[in-house]
Amino acid sequence: MSSTSTPPMITKWASKDGEFHRQVSSFRSFIEPSAAAEFPAESGRYHLYVSYACPWAHRTLIVRQLKGLQDVISISVVHYLMGPNGWEFASPDDVPGATLDDVTGAKYIREVYLKAEPSYSARFTVPVLWDKKRKTIVNNESSEIIRMLNTAFDDLVAPEYRGITFYPEDLRVQIDEINEWIYDTVNNGVYKSGFAVSQDAYERNCRALFESLERIERILAESEFLLGSQLTEADLRLFTTVVRFDPVYHGHFKCNLKQIGTGYPNILRWTREIYQLPGIKGTVNMEHIKKHYYMSHTQINPTQVVPLSDGPNFDSPEVRPASRPY
Numbered sequence: 580m581s582s583t584s585t586p587p588m589i590t591k592w593a594s595k596d597g598e599f600h601r602q603v604s605s606f607r608s609f610i611e612p613s614a615a616a617e618f619p620a621e622s623g624r625y626h627l628y629v630s631y632a633c634p635w636a637h638r639t640l641i642v643r644q645l646k647g648l649q650d651v652i653s654i655s656v657v658h659y660l661m662g663p664n665g666w667e668f669a670s671p672d673d674v675p676g677a678t679l680d681d682v683t684g685a686k687y688i689r690e691v692y693l694k695a696e697p698s699y700s701a702r703f704t705v706p707v708l709w710d711k712k713r714k715t716i717v718n719n720e721s722s723e724i725i726r727m728l729n730t731a732f733d734d735l736v737a738p739e740y741r742g743i744t745f746y747p748e749d750l751r752v753q754i755d756e757i758n759e760w761i762y763d764t765v766n767n768g769v770y771k772s773g774f775a776v777s778q779d780a781y782e783r784n785c786r787a788l789f790e791s792l793e794r795i796e797r798i799l800a801e802s803e804f805l806l807g808s809q810l811t812e813a814d815l816r817l818f819t820t821v822v823r824f825d826p827v828y829h830g831h832f833k834c835n836l837k838q839i840g841t842g843y844p845n846i847l848r849w850t851r852e853i854y855q856l857p858g859i860k861g862t863v864n865m866e867h868i869k870k871h872y873y874m875s876h877t878q879i880n881p882t883q884v885v886p887l888s889d890g891p892n893f894d895s896p897e898v899r900p901a902s903r904p905y
Contacts, residue, residue: 598771598780605701606716607723610708610731618710618717620731625717626682627654627724628691628707630666631864632871634766634819635721636706641815642728644858647740651732655680657688657705659867661875665689665703676864682711692716722758725812745812753806757813764791766820773832773879781833789836792843799845803852810853818853821846822863825890827872831879840891847891854893865889 610618610625627643629636643652656678657666666688669677685691689703695716708717708724718724726746733741746754768788775781795817798805805813820828821839828834839846854860874883 598775598784605699606695606707606719608717609723610717610727612731612734618713620735621712622651622732622735623653624710624712625652626709626711627652628657628680628688628705628709629654630657630659630705630871631676631862631867632659633705634823635704637819637862638721638816639706639708639724639728640862641819641859642725642745642812644862645745645815645856646728646732646743647736648728648732651735652728653682654678655682659871659874661871666705676867682709683714722816725815729812745810745815747809747811750806750809750811754811754813757805758816760791761795761813761817764788765795766816769820769824769828769832769834772834773828785834785836788834792837792846796843796845799849804849810856814849814853818850821850822854822890822893823868823872826865826869826886826888830886831872831876850891851893851896860894863893 608618610616610620612620627639629640631637631640640654643649643654655668656676658669658674658677660667664687668680668686668688670679671677680686680691683691683694685694687703688705688707691707691709692699692703694714695709704719706721706724707719708727709715710717718727729744729746764784764787768784768791771784772781772788775784795805802808804810805817824834824839829838837843839850854863869885869889873880873885877883
C-alpha cells in the first residue's frame, strides 16, 4: 500500500451539526461456555482480527493477554495504515507487527465482513471476532468481546487464570456507570474533538474531555484503580485511550489543554501500573499507533509527518514488584 493512499474523507463521518457520531456495531452474538450454545467456547475455534493502532481492538488484546487466552484464540494484525479500502493485511517482513490473514485468506478486513454477510454496507471496523468453524463473524463490538473473553473460556485456560474477572458481580453497577461517562467523554471524546468540523462541536467536546480527566485524576488520587484496589474492565477500557493521549490525541486531535505526562500525576502513576502488568507492554505498539493516526488521517495531517515523541515513559519507575497482582 502506498504511504500516500487517502482514506475516505473523515469529515463525512460528522453530521450536519459538526459532530462525529460513531457507528453502532452490527454483529452482536455471544460465545458461551455451554456446548449447546450457538457459539460454544472451544479452543482454537475463534480468531481475533485486530489493529495495534486501534484503542477498541487494543482492549481485546489486553484481556486476551491477562486471561491467558493466547493459545485458545488466535489473532491477525492489520497494517497500521488505513487506505481507500480500509484495514489491509500485510506480511510482517514488510510491516513489522502486522500479519497476513491465514484464516480466510482475505487481503482486507472488508473481505472478512463480506464473507460473513455479502450485503454488509456499513464501515469495516476492528476488532472482529471470527468463528473458524461456521465461517462467520460472531461479534464486532469491543465492549462485548472483552466480556466474552473475561469468562466464557475459563474451562479452557490454565488453572491460574480461571476465576480472574474484570467484571465482578459486586462491582458491575459501578463499572457500568463509570464506563458510560468515560466512554462518552474520554474514549469517544478524543474522537469527537479531533473529528469535529465546527468550532462549537470541537470546543464543547474538548472541554468535556478535560473535565472528565480532572474527575479521573481526583478518583485516582484516592484509589489505586478506578474502583478501588481491584483492576476492572473500566481501567482497561480507559487505559487504551490514555496511552495514546500524549503522542497522538494531544496534538493530532487538538486535545491540548493538558498532557498526561505533565498534568495528571495520578493518571500517570495508574497508567504505569497497568502497563507494567505481565504482557501488557507487548500489546502497546507505539509505531503502529503513531503511524496510523498521523499517516492515515491526511485531512488532518496532509504531510503525513509522524512526530518523534512516544509520550511518557511507562516503564519507569517500577511500580509493580509482584508478578501477577490482579
